[in-house]
Amino acid sequence: MGKFLLFVLLLVFHMRLMALQLDEERAMHLVFELKHAVNRAVHAAAQQTDPHLLSMGIRAIDEARAEAVFHEYLQANLHLDGTGRPAPGSPLREPVDVVAFDVINADRSFPCRYRNEEHQLDVTFYGPGVVAVIRAEYPRTYRFIGPVRWTVKGAAELLAGG
Amino acid sequence: MKQILVFILFSSILCWMMFAPVYRHVAILRQALLQKEADYLLEVGASGRYGYIDANMIDESRRRLESRGFDPALLEYDVGATDGTDAANPERPVPRGTGIRLVISYPYGNLFVLDRLIGLEPVPGEARMSAGGVKMSEYVPGM
Numbered sequence: 406m407g408k409f410l411l412f413v414l415l416l417v418f419h420m421r422l423m424a425l426q427l428d429e430e431r432a433m434h435l436v437f438e439l440k441h442a443v444n445r446a447v448h449a450a451a452q453q454t455d456p457h458l459l460s461m462g463i464r465a466i467d468e469a470r471a472e473a474v475f476h477e478y479l480q481a482n483l484h485l486d487g488t489g490r491p492a493p494g495s496p497l498r499e500p501v502d503v504v505a506f507d508v509i510n511a512d513r514s515f516p517c518r519y520r521n522e523e524h525q526l527d528v529t530f531y532g533p534g535v536v537a538v539i540r541a542e543y544p545r546t547y548r549f550i551g552p553v554r555w556t557v558k559g560a561a562e563l564l565a566g567g
Numbered sequence: 568m569k570q571i572l573v574f575i576l577f578s579s580i581l582c583w584m585m586f587a588p589v590y591r592h593v594a595i596l597r598q599a600l601l602q603k604e605a606d607y608l609l610e611v612g613a614s615g616r617y618g619y620i621d622a623n624m625i626d627e628s629r630r631r632l633e634s635r636g637f638d639p640a641l642l643e644y645d646v647g648a649t650d651g652t653d654a655a656n657p658e659r660p661v662p663r664g665t666g667i668r669l670v671i672s673y674p675y676g677n678l679f680v681l682d683r684l685i686g687l688e689p690v691p692g693e694a695r696m697s698a699g700g701v702k703m704s705e706y707v708p709g710m
Contacts, residue, residue: 481666
């Protein structure tokens with residue numbers, strides 16, 4: 406009987422460790438995936454040159470188009486629907502919140518230091534650019550780890566030559 | 568008789584307990600390797616120098632993944648542009664403003680076959696894990 410009890414206890418302990426390891430490992434890979442999705446989205450947004458201002462020789466970002474393209478690329482990379490909720494095939498379970506989206510446009514003087522105290526973001530821009538911060542929650546498989554919420558930040562500049 | 572039954576039950580649980588986490592770890596790792604490879608191909612392919620992901624790049628990528636233990640024949644690459652054109656043609660790179668989409672997939676194979684030991688229905692072998700992304704091309708013609 407003693408051996409049986411020991412076996413069951415060992416089983417529970419082992420399963421717990423295994424579940425913890427599995428979740429932590431998945432979480433680590435997922436945070437990279439989120440970061441790359443944000444990077445690609447701000448990168449695409451920062452390439453939206455304003456054609457009207459460009460014809461006057463000013464390289465500036467079309468803010469409305471930048472925001473639309475940012476959402477489009479974030480949704481495509483994380484498989485979200487139009488409202489930020491996960492669609493089938495998404496690695497997430499909870500909706501993604503875009504908590505900050507700012508365009509640093511050509512009317513500033515560069516280098517421009519962008520600061521956001523709320524999200525502890527500090528970026529120096531040498532040209533027009535885009536910053537964005539999203540919040541996402543890790544979809545836990547087991548309840549052994551506490552809820553994991555990430556704030557993922559990204560910034561990109563308008564590329565030279567564009 | 569009872570002891571034999573208990574032995575069979577416990578040994579299968581023990582076997583599953585020891586090896587199932589290893590195979591789950593392999594599945595996560597393969598998925599992560601596919602994702603890293605997709606990130607790398609997109610980063611290079613969407614850069615201002617290329618603007619495409621052609622068959623050569625895919626061959627090199629297959630070799631890189633082969634050195635990580637993948638079977639190159641089972642890897643599937645799906646490359647396309649967001650406007651529906653072909654993104655694998657080096658003669659006609661995807662211009663700036665259009666995205667390049669890439670999905671790499673690989674079958675799970677019999678990674679979860681051990682789950683049968685404790686009565687779980689394993690993930691079917693033909694099911695595929697996939698990784699990918701969309702990145703806007705930086706290619707500007709004539710630069």
